[in-house]
Amino acid sequence: MRRIQARHWGWLVPVAAVVAIMVACSGREAQVEVRPVTVRTAPVLAGEDLAPLRFAGVVRARQRAELTFQVSGTLHERPAEIGQPVVAGDLMARLRNPQLIPARDSARARIRETDAQLRQAEQEYQRAVTLRERGVLSEQDLEQLLARRDALEAGRATAQAALAEADQLLRESELRAPFAGTVEAVLAEPGEFVAAGQPVLRLSSALGLEVEVRIPEILRTSLKPGDRLTVWRVMERGSEPLTGVVTEIGRGSRRGELYPLVVSLDDPSLAPGVSVEVGVPRGRREALALPVLAVFRSSEGPAVFRVRDNIAERVPVTVLQLAGEQVLVSGEALSADDQVVYAGLTRLVSGDRVTVIGQVAASDQVGTMDQLESSQ
Structure with a gap:
C-alpha cells in the first residue's frame, strides 16, 4: 500500500523543479527589465x-592713410619717425626730382616771353587801327594783326597753366600730414628711389577705433548699421566684454569669399593692433x-x-x-x-x-x- 502511494505522488517532484526554475528565470528577467x-x-x-559666433580681427584707427608722392624721385628728407605725433600740415618727407625745378623755371620764362610779344602785338594793332581809319591800311591786314594778338593771349594762358602744373608738381615733392595723428609705419628711407603712388608713411588718428572682420552670407543678412555687438579682448579672456556698433556691412563679394563687417569701438582702453573677437548673433x-x-x-x-x-x-x-x-x-x-x-x-x-x-x-x-x- 505504501509503495502504491509513493508511485502516485512521485510525479510531483519533477514538476515542482520545473516550476522553481521558471520562477527563478522570470525573476532574473524582471531584474534586467527594470x-x-x-x-x-x-x-x-x-x-x-x-551664444554668438566669434570672428577674430585687429583693432585699427578709424581715420588712417598711407601717404604717397604723386611724382617719382629720390627720397631726400624724412623728418617723421615711427610713433611720432604730428599735426595737420607738418612736413613728413621731401622728394628730390631734378626735372621739377627746371620745368617751373621754363614755364615762368615762357610767360615772360609771351608777355613781351603780346605787348608788341597790342601796339602794332593799335597803330593799324589808326592807319585803317586814314585809309592807308587794308581791312585784311588789320584782321591779321588782330588774329596774331589773340593767338599770343591764348599762348600766355597756356604758359600760365604750365606754370601752375609745375608749381603743383613741385609742391607734391613735399609730403605733409593731412590730419593730426601718429606715425604708424615708415615704408621708405632717405636715399631710396620712390615711384609715384608708392606708400612712404602710414598715419593714423586717435579720434576713433574700429575692427573689420569677415562673415558669411547667412549672418550678413541679419545685421544692419547701428546694431550693437559684443567684443572680447583675445589676450584678456577674463576681462569685461566691450560693446561695438556696426558701421559698415559689405554688400558684394566674390564667389566663395566672406563679407566685410566694420564695427566701431570707442573704448579708451583699446589701441590699434590689439586682437579682439566680434560676436555676431546667429540668424535662425x-x-x-x-x-x-x-x-x-x-x-x-x-x-x-x-x-x-x-x-x-x-x-x-x-x-x-x-x-x-x-x-x-x-x-x-x-x-x-x-x-x-x-x-x-x-x-x-x-x-x-x-x-x-x-x-x-x-x-x-x-x-x-x-x-x-x-x-x-
Missing part, C-alpha cells in the same frame, strides 16, 4: 539664447539648438530621446541646419530647456528608465567661426 540605462544629456537651447533665432550626437535616424525619420522624470521618450524633429558640433532643429513636441540624450543612444528604447551621469551646461554650447564655416 535596470535603468546610463546616459548623458544636454539641454535644448532656444535660438535667441544661442526661431530654431532649437542641440548637440549633433543627440539626433539619430530611424525608419520614421530624425528624432531625439528626451528625458523627463528619468524616462526616455522618442521625439521626432526636423533638421534645419548643421553648425559644427551643434544642429538647429524644429519640433512641435520639443521645447527649450528640455534634456536630450547625446551619449548612450544605442541602448535606449522609448519608455526606458535612465540614469543621467553627466549634463552639458548651456554656457558650454558656444559656437565658433570654424564651426559655422564648416557648415557652409
Whole structure:
C-alpha cells in the first residue's frame, strides 16, 4: 500500500523543479527589465539664447592713410619717425626730382616771353587801327594783326597753366600730414628711389577705433548699421566684454569669399593692433539648438530621446541646419530647456528608465567661426 502511494505522488517532484526554475528565470528577467540605462544629456537651447559666433580681427584707427608722392624721385628728407605725433600740415618727407625745378623755371620764362610779344602785338594793332581809319591800311591786314594778338593771349594762358602744373608738381615733392595723428609705419628711407603712388608713411588718428572682420552670407543678412555687438579682448579672456556698433556691412563679394563687417569701438582702453573677437548673433533665432550626437535616424525619420522624470521618450524633429558640433532643429513636441540624450543612444528604447551621469551646461554650447564655416 505504501509503495502504491509513493508511485502516485512521485510525479510531483519533477514538476515542482520545473516550476522553481521558471520562477527563478522570470525573476532574473524582471531584474534586467527594470535596470535603468546610463546616459548623458544636454539641454535644448532656444535660438535667441544661442551664444554668438566669434570672428577674430585687429583693432585699427578709424581715420588712417598711407601717404604717397604723386611724382617719382629720390627720397631726400624724412623728418617723421615711427610713433611720432604730428599735426595737420607738418612736413613728413621731401622728394628730390631734378626735372621739377627746371620745368617751373621754363614755364615762368615762357610767360615772360609771351608777355613781351603780346605787348608788341597790342601796339602794332593799335597803330593799324589808326592807319585803317586814314585809309592807308587794308581791312585784311588789320584782321591779321588782330588774329596774331589773340593767338599770343591764348599762348600766355597756356604758359600760365604750365606754370601752375609745375608749381603743383613741385609742391607734391613735399609730403605733409593731412590730419593730426601718429606715425604708424615708415615704408621708405632717405636715399631710396620712390615711384609715384608708392606708400612712404602710414598715419593714423586717435579720434576713433574700429575692427573689420569677415562673415558669411547667412549672418550678413541679419545685421544692419547701428546694431550693437559684443567684443572680447583675445589676450584678456577674463576681462569685461566691450560693446561695438556696426558701421559698415559689405554688400558684394566674390564667389566663395566672406563679407566685410566694420564695427566701431570707442573704448579708451583699446589701441590699434590689439586682437579682439566680434560676436555676431546667429540668424535662425526661431530654431532649437542641440548637440549633433543627440539626433539619430530611424525608419520614421530624425528624432531625439528626451528625458523627463528619468524616462526616455522618442521625439521626432526636423533638421534645419548643421553648425559644427551643434544642429538647429524644429519640433512641435520639443521645447527649450528640455534634456536630450547625446551619449548612450544605442541602448535606449522609448519608455526606458535612465540614469543621467553627466549634463552639458548651456554656457558650454558656444559656437565658433570654424564651426559655422564648416557648415557652409
